[in-house]
Each structure stands twice: as structure tokens, then as C-alpha cells.
Amino acid sequence: MNNVVALRRSPKIEQPEHLSAIVVAGSGGAAATTTCFGLATALRLGADAQVAAIDGTTDGGNLLARVGVEPIDSARAVRQLGSRMAVSSAGAVVVGHGEATDSALVDSLLADRSLARIHDVGTALRARRVAPLIEAGAAIVVVAPARSEPLARMRGALDWLVGTYGRDVLSHTVVAISHQLPQSVVDLTPIRDALSPLVAGFVEVPFDASLARPGTVDHRRLSVATIDAWTDVLDALGRIEAGHQDNDTADRVGTGELA
């Protein structure tokens, strides 16, 4: 890596404003929230993109409390999301959890404002309200901590995705393993070997003490390696998006331009 030249490399995403991704976990404590925040931060910093991190958890996640540090100015606020909006230290829009939130609605509201959308869905992968996003082609980032049992549950989540949406779903799925302790207790080689040919990306996010600490996360305390890893995830999302556009073109040829 040429980290001598640039501390922060840009993610390879052609049109960030078209990015819609959900971050899901097979188990609790898998770093879904911090990964959601991290992807939004890396996209904001690396591509100077307008991006929203959205709390899409079922039962009230803490994304807003964790990373929303400044009030949003009224010009950028979305009326329907009102008091749930804030801005992170890196300038990403943060949308907190709301009662009866329709993830697809929030997605389209923010898409209309040309924001990239990254949804923290937590463990609610199987929730009905997440399906429209996946069906609409949102990329999926499956996260797990680098521990044996949660990894097995991540496999369960992947199996469920394949069983529900077909094997193609893996082609727009990125696996992000977060190291939540300074040293790894598992060797991820067999998992990496097995998944890399199937999924759009397999990324290990290194341990970062500033994420392990409770309280508000400030992107200026994150290590370069951490942001680099998130940028790797974004690269994979960019590849997915590029593939999608090809498909869209094919669709248009097939069904005509009208609808």
C-alpha cells in the first residue's frame, strides 16, 4: 500500500449517490453500527460524498447517540425524519431510529436528496421491512466479530440470504469481519478462502481502540488502517454498483424504456 503518498485513499465508487447498502449482522455485538458509521465516514472522507448513515434496527439502535454529534441545519433536514437527524464529526448525515420506520421510505427520501444511504439493520436481516431494500438491489454488508460462534451465526445469516434470495445474492454481498480485540483468537483463512470466490468482498477491519470505547465516536481518532479497511468494503460496493448498472442496461433493452 502506498500510504506514504496518501494517508487516505479514495473508494472506487463511480456514483456514490446511487449507493444503497444495508449492514446486517448474524449476531448481536457484531459491529453493525460502527461498520455503518465507518462506511459512511470513509465515503464522506474519501470521496467527499454526501452520505447518510441510517439506524434501521428494530428495537432502537444507538447510531444517533454514538455518532451524531452536531444538529443538522434546517436546509438539509428532511421533514419526515425531523428530530432524528444529525451530522457526524465527518459530516455524514445520521438518521436515528424511529417508530414504525419504513426503511425503503427513508431510503427513497434520502436518495431524492442525492445522498448515499447506508442502513444499520443490526440483526434484523430477516425482518419484513428490510426486504424491499434488498429486493430493490441494495448491497448487503454482512458483519461478524472475529470469534468462532458469531462467525457460525454469520454463516447462518448468509445461508438464509441464499435460501431466501437465491445464490445471486452473494454477488452483491460483502463480508466484513471486525476485530474487536487487539489479537485475533481465530484464524480466518479457511473462511476467507471459502467465501472470497462467492461474495463481492471479504474484508477484515482491524482492532481500533477508539471504536471499542463507549460513547461518541469521532472520526479523527480512528486509525488509518481502520478507515482503509472500510474503504476496501466501499471498493467492493463500488464493484457491485458497476455490475448493477450493466444489469440495468440489459433490463432496459429487454423491457423497453417506458417502465
Added chain:
Amino acid sequence: MSTDNRGTLFPDVTEHYGPQPTPIEDTDTGSVHFPIPDETIADAALASSDLEPVAADAVIQTELEPILTADTTGEPDPAAPSLPDPEAHNPADNGEAAAEVDPYADAPDWVRAHIPRGPLVISQRSRGGLKSAIGRARPPRPTPAPESAEAPAVPVTDTAAAAPAKRDGDRSRTWMLVGGGVAVLAVVSAAVVTTMTGSTDEPQAPPLPSSSVVASPSTTPSTTATAAAPAWCAPVTEPDRIVGNGPGGRDSGPAVIQAFEHAYYVQRDGKAVAELMVLPGNDIQSFIDAVPAGTEHCVTVLPTEDPNRWSVDVLLKFPPVGDEGIHKQWITTMPADGGVKIANVENR
């Protein structure tokens, strides 16, 4: 989805805590299961960590350290029973165990980790009970850790084993009574219900709404969320968002957009589509025919700053397995012929 190693995607991995190596002999006997060969790989990969100096706090977690403690003190450490691993040797055997361990005191970690635990293993395996039967039925055990973890049961032999059994017996009898009561209650209430409802042959549940005309309850999804009934395209009519797949109309932009998509995906009628357009193109019917029959659609219309321009998402569900896609469009509408018509459709 079980956490068994039957998953097709990748094998289970083993956690390694600190400098204690995983015994190699287990991997030799473990050809039946997937995870065990993987431990070999992991061991090979982690060889360098085995060479790291032993951290003072990590040592407490190794199996042999407490034995060495016992060796120096010569009597059971009062603190030792609270630790999980030292319990591998029961307190009564402690002095003896210490004597056994002595010859290996200078040996490297990996040698000491392989000192056989003969007596313990045998007593554990030869003891009756479900747990040991299960243990025998399972071919290999991945690590010796479970054995040492279960070892605390050894010193408290028959009395301890009998006591919980007796308690279990009492408890199960209690539960049998409770269960019997519940069963009687269930039978009685079932009888009451059947006598009360048996006279009327009316179906208990109202008929399900058809998919195209979703009944009003589904506008409040929270109350119907538990039903298997469709969250798919529940109609929403708000100033800022219109969702639905109904026949629409000509009286507003969103209505004509719904009518347009309805004509396209439900009626599949090129003429009907053309009638809704200011400047209909050619070959509309052929475009429609290219869409698989039975494709379901769901239109979401969002207003934009331009009152005649709409941000439209058409979610599509294609018939064989319900593969889905989305068309994102800008649709411009304009008043024409005593109503509103589609002026332009662009991909977004």
C-alpha cells in the same frame, strides 16, 4: 440454521486463547469432522504465536499453571477451586498430581500440554449418565478442555450426583402436576369452545383480501404485521408519498402514474398505456410483452420540486420465484384531454 459444521459456505473455526497450543493428537483422530483438520491449519498458522513469551496474566488460564502452584505450596491452594482449569485435578489428588507433574516442570509448554490425563479421562468416561453416554457417542472431542471443565463433578461423587437427581425428580413431579392441570384446562376449554361455536358453521376468519385491492386494515401495517398477509405494496396515500398498485385515474399526477403502470403491468394493454400518454411511442405492446406474464408491480410516487415531475420507483416481482427488480424513473405529467397525462418517462 444450526451451528453444526454442516454449513456449505465455510467451516467452523476454532478460537485460540494465548500461548497454550491445541493438542495435536486430537487432530489425528478427528478425520470424521470438518472442524478438526482446520484446527491443524490454524495451529500451523499460529505457530509463531506459540513462540511468544508467556504473558504473566495469560498463564493463569493455562491448564498446568495451578498444578505448579500446588507444587510449590505443597497443599491445595484455597483460591484454586474458584478457577475453572485447575479443577482438572480434584483437591484430594493435588499433592499426587503435583508429584506426577514434577518431571515435566522444565519441559516446554507444548510438552506439558500433552501430559496424559489418564485417570481423569477414564473415570469420566466410565461413569454412567447421559452426559458420558453422549460423550462416548460423539467420535472425537476437539480439545481436552471440556473434560477438564467437567472434572469438578468428579470429587463430589455419589452424594452430589444423587442430590440433583432427587431434586430433579421432585421438580419433574411438580411439572407433571402442573402439566396435567394445564392439559385438563385445555380439554375443558376446548370442549366449551366447540360447544359454543359448533352450532354455527361460519368460518372464523374473514376471507383474505385480494392482492390487487388491499383492504383498508393494511394501511396500518403495525397491526397486521403478524399476519402472513402482504406487506407487499400496501397502499399509502400521503402528501409526500403515494404507494400502490391500483388502477389509478386521470385526476392527478400520482393517479395517472398508477394508471399508467397498472395498464402496463396488470392490463398489459399497449393501447391503454398509449391513451395515458401525451406522445405515445411505437411498439409499446412489444415492450409489455417482453415483461413476464404475472409480474407484480408496486409504484411509489414521490413529489419533486417541480409539481409536474415525479420521482417514481416501480418495484417488480417476477413470477417464477419472485425475483425482484426496481425501475427508477422520473415521470413528468401534464394536463391534457380533461385530465392528466404522462408527458415523459426517464430513467433515473
